[in-house]
Amino acid sequence: MNRTSVRQDRGQLVASAISAAIVVLVTVAGVTALWMVRDQLPDQIATHWGANGEADGFTAVERIFVMNALLGGLLPLGVVLVGLAMKQGRVLGPFGVGLAVFIGGLSNGAAWMQRGMTPDEVASSDPGWAILISGIAGVIVGVGLWLVFRRRPVPGGVAADVAADAPRLLVDDPVRVAWIGHTAASKVVWVFLGVGIAATAIPAVSSFAAGSWGLGIFCALTAALLTVLGLAMSATVTVGAPGVRVRALGLITWADVPLRDIAGATVTRVNPMRDFGGWGRRLNLRGEHGIITAAGPALRLDRGHGDPLVITVTDAEAAAAAVNTLVSRRSKEHE
Structure with a gap:
């Protein structure tokens, strides 16, 4: 393996490691923010809504923190690890981070919006703004991180390696090819x-x-x-x-x-x-x-x-x- 290949592999590893660390930080930050308002949360928090917009799934407040941590951390970390295994950390790492921002923002944001609500208000709560804001934030963070990690061109370019039987055009060098x-x-x-x-x-x-x-x-x-x-x-x-x-x-x-x-x-x-x-x-x-x-x-x-x-x-x-x-x-x- 030459020096350039080693550098490229190291770049994939660094991108995966940084992405995994950010996923953990995002997950911890989201759950911590929700924990800080735990005294204002209802005993039963709406976590799923039906097609009619009414809440049809609830989670006890004492379980919401662990559930949100697992939900917002495991799947994005799995994406990052797949990227590491495929040597695609520059792409799947940022995708995993964006996914963590979206899931964490949605799960913790929807719960945070229910603070101080009565059971009837919880049942009719609307997670729409949490979905919209966390979705936009996830895209911005994921794309931004991808721009940071994306591979830079090799200085001087790469050596030509055209096979003898590869298709070519039978034209003279002065002829413009397009x-x-x-x-x-x-x-x-x-x-x-x-x-x-x-x-x-x-x-x-x-x-x-x-x-x-x-x-x-x-x-x-x-x-x-x-x-x-x-x-x-x-x-x-x-x-x-x-x-x-x-x-x-x-x-x-x-x-x-x-x-x-x-x-x-x-x-x-x-x-x-x-x-x-x-x-x-x-x-x-x-x-x-x-x-x-x-x-x-x-x-x-x-x-x-x-x-x-x-x-x-x-x-x-x-x-x-x-x-x-x-x-x-x-x-x-x-x-």
């Missing part, structure tokens, strides 16, 4: 997105009608996010001298890989569920990152010491040929 294609979302993706949008848009309308503004806003934002993500599944893939870019709606950049960070490209076949566990921006147990929108041929970028990136594109063979031609030219220029 390729533009698209990702194509399969019908299965649209079905899942349609179900998800309906499952959040309908509760949003009913929540607004019932006066639960916090929950209504949360569901509406989730439905809007799913709609944008669905539209963004059809993205433009551009291969050129700067590198490979996957961009959707003119705003969302799924990937932007400089040419200096690409060692070569191949064509592979992808089964979304088997190889990546689903569709979208994914990663698998082999350490591959993926922009997966459909089954079939895909462009696989070898990023040297970084994780490979798999992109399901139209005419993956032509895309790989363009990438390999540009990478080979770059290698010649540095000889």
